[in-house]
Amino acid sequence: MAAEQEEGLKLLGVRASPFSHRVQLALKLKGVQHEYLQENLENKSQLLLKYNPIYKKVPVLLHKEKPIIESLVIIEYIDETWDGYKILPQEPYQRALARFWAIFIAEKCMYTIWTTAWTFDEEKREKGTEEVSEILKTLENELKDKLFFGGDALGFVDIVGVFLAFWFPILHQVVGLPQLVAIENFPKLYDWSQRLLDLNVVKETLPPKEDIFAAFSANLQRSNKATK
The missing domain is CATH 1.20.1050.10 (Glutathione S-transferase Yfyf (Class Pi); Chain A, domain 2)
Known part of the structure; x- marks a missing residue:
């Protein structure tokens, strides 16, 4: 699967987190390249606090400077935004x-x-x-x-x-x-x-x-x- 270039697409996550992994897997299935930013939840970055000020947790997907939060919501957003592999049923x-x-x-x-x-x-x-x-x-x-x-x-x-x-x-x-x-x-x-x-x-x-x-x-x- 040829990877699709998406300029400015960033994922704030934690490697060991199953929630972050869900989003990584969805992006991988779609063949969408992104920049991965590892977070330290003991010392949260200003980027995380800025884009998820309510929950202050990962994952956060930044697409065109717009944040999408909550892993299940992010997966649906990925499925609807990029062509290719269908993650959710169409019916x-x-x-x-x-x-x-x-x-x-x-x-x-x-x-x-x-x-x-x-x-x-x-x-x-x-x-x-x-x-x-x-x-x-x-x-x-x-x-x-x-x-x-x-x-x-x-x-x-x-x-x-x-x-x-x-x-x-x-x-x-x-x-x-x-x-x-x-x-x-x-x-x-x-x-x-x-x-x-x-x-x-x-x-x-x-x-x-x-x-x-x-x-x-x-x-x-x-x-x-x-x-x-």
Whole structure:
């Protein structure tokens, strides 16, 4: 795929962030070249504070000096702005379904996994683990026998779901049982995750595993100290 030149296009992100990765992957699928600006969220740049003064977080896409924020919104903007690979379905009902499942993963799924991973309250952990299991079962049933959530090709839901395929197993490794349910317990979802990670376009945009492992391990140490 020939890369399209887009003068002045900038992405403010954090390499280890699944939210930033979504946008990088969408741009890669479209073949759109951009300037990547690595942010330090402990010392936020003036550019980030200027263009996302409300939330002060990444990712932020700057297109012709106009900021677009929130990863799901940015992906739709990319899909509508540049030709080439179609990320969302063109048929309205299928497009609405894709939005629903993307939001389900981005909000319900990720939030439940994250809060369960870092709790040390046994009752909350047990309840959270059950909820994570039910969420993964729901996604397993939605996937059915499809290669990807949208069918035969990588789409909107899969882009958001890279968190489950890449970040989630590392988090599970760091936190360990019984705090989380392994994705391997869900064969269709697990096969989908491996198929997703085997795609060159995904592999080329992922951060190093060791960086994610280190970040999660540091967070676990902070959480342990906070409970003592």
